[in-house]
Amino acid sequence: MTTPGFPTLSDERAARLRGYGREDRVAAGDVLFRAGDPGYDFIYLDSAAVEIIREASGDAPAAVVTRIEPGRFVGELNLLTGQAPFLTALAGRSASTRLRPILAYSDAIRATIFTGAYPDEHGYWMEYCFRPERSPFASLERLRPLDRFPSDFARRGLKFALSKTVVRRIARRAGYEELSLRHFPFRALGSFDWTLRSAMTAPGSLGLPTLFDELTGADVPWSYLDSFKSGRRGVLRAADELPIDTRFAFVYLHPIDMASHLVGIESPLFRSVVRRTDALVAEVLRRIERRLGEHDLVLFSDHGMSSVDRSVSFPDLWVHPAFPEHFCFALDATMVRLWYHDPDPRLRAELRQRVASEAPGRFLGADELASLHLDFDGRLYGDEVYLLDPPAAIFPNFHSMLRPKAMHAYHPDEPDQHGIFVAPPEEEVGETVELVDVHSLCRRLVGVGGNERKLELASYA
Numbered sequence: 152m153t154t155p156g157f158p159t160l161s162d163e164r165a166a167r168l169r170g171y172g173r174e175d176r177v178a179a180g181d182v183l184f185r186a187g188d189p190g191y192d193f194i195y196l197d198s199a200a201v202e203i204i205r206e207a208s209g210d211a212p213a214a215v216v217t218r219i220e221p222g223r224f225v226g227e228l229n230l231l232t233g234q235a236p237f238l239t240a241l242a243g244r245s246a247s248t249r250l251r252p253i254l255a256y257s258d259a260i261r262a263t264i265f266t267g268a269y270p271d272e273h274g275y276w277m278e279y280c281f282r283p284e285r286s287p288f289a290s291l292e293r294l295r296p297l298d299r300f301p302s303d304f305a306r307r308g309l310k311f312a313l314s315k316t317v318v319r320r321i322a323r324r325a326g327y328e329e330l331s332l333r334h335f336p337f338r339a340l341g342s343f344d345w346t347l348r349s350a351m352t353a354p355g356s357l358g359l360p361t362l363f364d365e366l367t368g369a370d371v372p373w374s375y376l377d378s379f380k381s382g383r384r385g386v387l388r389a390a391d392e393l394p395i396d397t398r399f400a401f402v403y404l405h406p407i408d409m410a411s412h413l414v415g416i417e418s419p420l421f422r423s424v425v426r427r428t429d430a431l432v433a434e435v436l437r438r439i440e441r442r443l444g445e446h447d448l449v450l451f452s453d454h455g456m457s458s459v460d461r462s463v464s465f466p467d468l469w470v471h472p473a474f475p476e477h478f479c480f481a482l483d484a485t486m487v488r489l490w491y492h493d494p495d496p497r498l499r500a501e502l503r504q505r506v507a508s509e510a511p512g513r514f515l516g517a518d519e520l521a522s523l524h525l526d527f528d529g530r531l532y533g534d535e536v537y538l539l540d541p542p543a544a545i546f547p548n549f550h551s552m553l554r555p556k557a558m559h560a561y562h563p564d565e566p567d568q569h570g571i572f573v574a575p576p577e578e579e580v581g582e583t584v585e586l587v588d589v590h591s592l593c594r595r596l597v598g599v600g601g602n603e604r605k606l607e608l609a610s611y612a
């Protein structure tokens with residue numbers, strides 16, 4: 152018998168794993184780890200079986216959540232076990248595995264899930280892009296003397312305030328659903344544009360049809376619920392009020408992502424956010440079931456998270472005499488991107504050296520960009536990308552208002568970067584699921600082009 156939900160390792164991988172570990176003998180009744188332990192090992196069950204037990208709480212007795220049979224491993228879901236009883240139980244009953252992200256932030260990950268294609272196919276990689284010919288911010292470049300204001304904190308605060316006021320008016324006039332100055336240098340404002348004018352769920356917003364475009368085309372009623380936009384209560388209310396003929400609902404819950412950036416994944420506060428989000432997922436699902444009846448559920452976190460314990464900054468780039476006339480740069484929390492405006496090999500070598508000496512990582516070569524599906528035709532996202540290695544992250548960067556304590560968007564081969572994926576129990580899942588597989592599973596379950604099943608998809612981060 153095998154336990155659904157916990158992936159089995161192939162013989163070859165199990166043999167490799169044995170080479171890294173040590174063998175422990177256990178007796179019936181031994182406790183391998185408890186909820187709240189500061190961390191425990193990745194455990195491969197050679198011949199033993201393990202029961203995951205939810206400990207008794209004030210209002211519930213102890214209960215066996217799931218049993219894991221020999222040939223499988225535990226420790227994978229250590230972030231969830233104990234903090235997230237609902238999810239742990241769900242993962243035990245269903246087909247659960249790892250989800251391999253792409254090298255991107257959550258917006259491009261969503262675009263990849265929505266289209267079933269990679270960034271260099273659908274064309275979207277970053278929220279903002281280098282597009283001087285139609286920058287909506289050009290008029291604000293006259294604020295460039297403010298770049299010399301000594302406090303970075305004050306500059307960030309000012310951009311935040313401008314984004315809520317002046318920039319909102321610019322957005323309305325120029326027809327953008329959203330615009331923000333983030334933390335772009337004032338002197339380079341005229342170089343950047345917001346990549347999309349409308350929300351990603353709007354018709355035809357990406358370079359390829361999204362799942363929503365397809366559903367609309369097939370007359371399948373769908374809904375998109377987003378806790379970032381409407382808050383926890385808004386999502387619950389929207390679940391209560393879903394149109395009764397809804398056949399596909401995408402639920403995006405942001406608190407775990409936000410909390411991990413703000414407080415780090417080791418903090419007790421983070422664990423309490425996981426617990427509360429776990430309860431929120433259970434409640435959303437209960438309400439959707441009450442409203443729409445039985446449905447298929449696909450649940451995943453779109454990426455993992457690595458702790459950050461080293462902050463790097465690039466003060467020289469912000470004040471470089473050749474910037475922004477001869478080159479431009481963008482700082483994301485895990486990447487430095489460079490645009491060269493003229494073929495000056497000396498400047499290029501100098502910039503490359505400056506970037507590489509400041510932070511551990513590497514410039515991505517053409518082959519690697521192609522294998523990461525980031526081989527873009529134009530210059531929207533940079534002529535060169537320097538990718539940091541965890542646990543270092545860039546701050547100040549163009550995006551974060553506060554110093555990130557944990558980050559994603561490192562290389563997708565980093566094990567900590569993997570998300571968790573839970574499919575309906577009858578699905579077969581391999582050791583790792585790719586983002587584009589999520590799209591094809593959703594299409595199949597919702598029956599675009601025939602089949603009449605309902606599907607609901609919840610994303611955790």
Ligand SMILES: [Zn+2]
Nearest residue numbers: 257408409412
């Ligand atoms: Zn994030």
